[in-house]
Amino acid sequence: MKLAILGAGDVGRSVADLAGEYGHDVVALADSTTATVDDDGIDIAGALERKAGDEALGSSEPDDVFDADYDVLVEATPTTLDDAEPGFSHVTRALEADRHVVLANKGPVAERYEELRALEADSAGSIRFEATVGGAIPVLSTIEDSTPQAVTAARGVLNGTANFILTRMAAEGLDYEHVLAEAQDLGVAEADPTFDVDGTDAALKFVILANVLADGGFSLEDATVEGIQNIPGSALDLAAEDGRTIRLIGEATRDGVRVGPRLVPENGPLAVTGTRNIVQIETRNAGSLHSSGRGAGGPETATAVLSDVGRLPPL
């Protein structure tokens, strides 16, 4: 497959870097200001080096990516809420040109799922978005394999930053502010960690899961979301006295989406530690399945994108 990659952050760069290993060619790579386009395959190493040196990726405009001879558009621009632009328009242009789209950007799938599916129905191309939920963990493909009708709920931890903070608070008896500062020093939390700690990031992922289970009908505003900012160290201490701990847990069913701090058994499957993520898929006929792994990171998320590319039918 020939890939056109929009977005040159951690994920976009890693997709470009690893594409060859998975048997794919990269014909275009764009960030928000410039692009490099070559129908015979771009010079990936050169482009990544220029990006690392804060230089222009190439001499083309980002818009020129759509004129490249590509099979799959990889949408890896930053997630935006509400109208999910410009990601949504990127997906629209590729589908209208009868090309496939693989998203790492959560916005369009969480906020405008039905519109995406309608566009897909009129296109020869199709959309896949494994990378939007749980990074490297195969969540959506597991649901697809179990058939969504046989899955009754998905629960778990899908934000590594919040999980890291709660883990450190419980282990060290420290308060939220202190551990957040430590997480920022370690690069685990961003300078503005709002969406991680207020539950928004996890909620977007569980909204996507609910959309897959119910075939649409949910956006972020339908989710009940609570963050971890108000959890003091003393609450974790009390939970521990009872053999429990507190995790930022999301739940997606056909009836709704809920994210908030919850009590879980300290040694139970959902009490993963550090930045690790876990998803429990509750099935009607096969009990619960648990998948755990790295829920974020460039190469980790890129493997989910490239697995999706591998699942696409030839155009």
Next chain:
Amino acid sequence: MAAVSDDPVDEDEAETDGGVRAYTVRLELVDEPGELLRALSPIANNGGNLLSIHHERGNITPRGHIPVEVDLESPPDRFDGIVDALRDAGVNVIQAGAEHYGEEISVVLVGNLVERDLSNTLSRIEDEADAVVRDLSLAAPDGTDAVSSARIRLAIDSGRSDAALEAIRAIGSEKELTVVEPLLGGDSA
């Protein structure tokens, strides 16, 4: 004639070892003189042994009745007869049997617990979530004027945990407390 072992009729058959079991019966009484005595006599008359009576006179149900909780012990084969006799006497039996308070859940409350009147919070949880507070642990490392946490272990009726948690959520949001609920779904509870 089917001999199905889980037929409910079989479960209700008398035990033959002569043992007694403890039961809780929840009644609603009309607020009239003599009503409590009238409600209790069918218990003693049918082989029940009264253990305790929790009579909340100040607490009126939405129907204007007074809730009364009666703990009693009786041979298992007599218990259904006691409940029938109560109902025959016109006593409103809300809930009877061992399934009462059959589940336990823990929640953690966070916020200005003391300033928001912790004992009122607890009694409202008991009333509105239909629960009994079994145990309370309070952690106020920065003093009772600051944000503190409380872990509360609650006994609730079997199958009513979702409704109880919903009631606790409502109390929490009214009192600006963060309610950390247990995760009940799946096999993680």
